[in-house]
Amino acid sequence: MDPPKPPPANKSAAGRSLIGYLISMDTTLSYKLHSLTQPFFPSFLFLILELSADFRLFFPISLSLLLSPTLLRPFLPPLILGLLLDLLVLCVIKLTFRRSRPLYNHTHSMNVAVPADHFSFPSGHASRVCFVASLAHLSAATIRQAMAPEDEGKALNFVLLAVWVWAVVTSVSRVLLGRHFVSDVFFGACVGVLEALFAFHFLRF
Template sequence: MGEKREVPKPLKKLLNWDAVMTEKFVKYVDMKYGPLSKHKTTLKGLEYSCHGIPWLIGTTTFIFLLQDASIRQLLVNLFIALIMDIVVVAVVKAIARRRRPVANKDNEMFITVSIDKFSFPSGHCTRAVMLSILFPLQYDLFFPLTVALIAWGSAVCVSRVLLHRHHILDVIGGIGIGFVQAILISCMWLSQESAATVVNFFLDETQVGASYDV
């Protein structure tokens, strides 16, 4: 068995401070607007609304179901963004290896994998911030829709702390990563032609595979 990693004292103090401040924040919100148990359905709804697996499955499915070129372009770029987000979060979590808050209940988390036992950064926050920034960057959205996206992303971030899923610094880290990812994907945004090439490649591969089954 490997030796237990020694956390530097300054970092340890910061993490302990973060844990204390997170607990105080949750208690404050619970006293001011709670009890939080009354809002559990809303908080869980926000959690489900930004879970990576439904987003990934839904995006992949609609790429092959929908034929409109502009919609496919959006979906292909969204798929790339989601894959980038999953990889980045998994790598950072594996490096940081910070445990989730003590009050977190693993059995209440929807479709978890082993890497999800780690807390930094919040994957929900990276995804929510990335999406709420990326869409307004790429499309001239109706202003109220932009406001709604930002409000949703912000609510998801706050809910991660209130559900005891993450500490405050996990959320802040997720916000920063999500912002950078949105800028990167915006710069790498595929054109309709490039997106169509990607889709056709996989469709051709599927058709070739099917021909061997005949």
């Protein structure tokens, strides 16, 4: 008599186990990064970065750029429409996954812009800053053409570098401040880059 065959592997259970393992690693890594940097980085610096990328501050500032010199005009329609798109996309994703923020997040110091901001995945700040930095990078050639020839784009290169530094530091600070997990920031940054590509190719007027 043949020995009984082993039961077929439960692919669904294996998938859940892998996802659980990745989430556990993400949670552990995020907490270690947060706890290790607390003695060295004052929280108020991270809060300033948080404020600098807050939609309620950043969007009105972007609208005010409509009064800026002509050289920024090609950059403004995709920027403003892209910020609105980012808000919509992030709300949909957050409300779909509904991932709770880290337990060590100090909610008393956090003001949410929309109800979806109570959820963690993905990071809206990381998405927003990476969208702005990516769009600025993609629009650099257009803006450079409108600048004075003698400038040779040196000022623009400096601004682009500053914007990318701001985007990277702000994104990293979301984990160090305890607002998000590492995966929240990573996927938020990816969303921002994809939105910038979409805005650059389809939202320019």
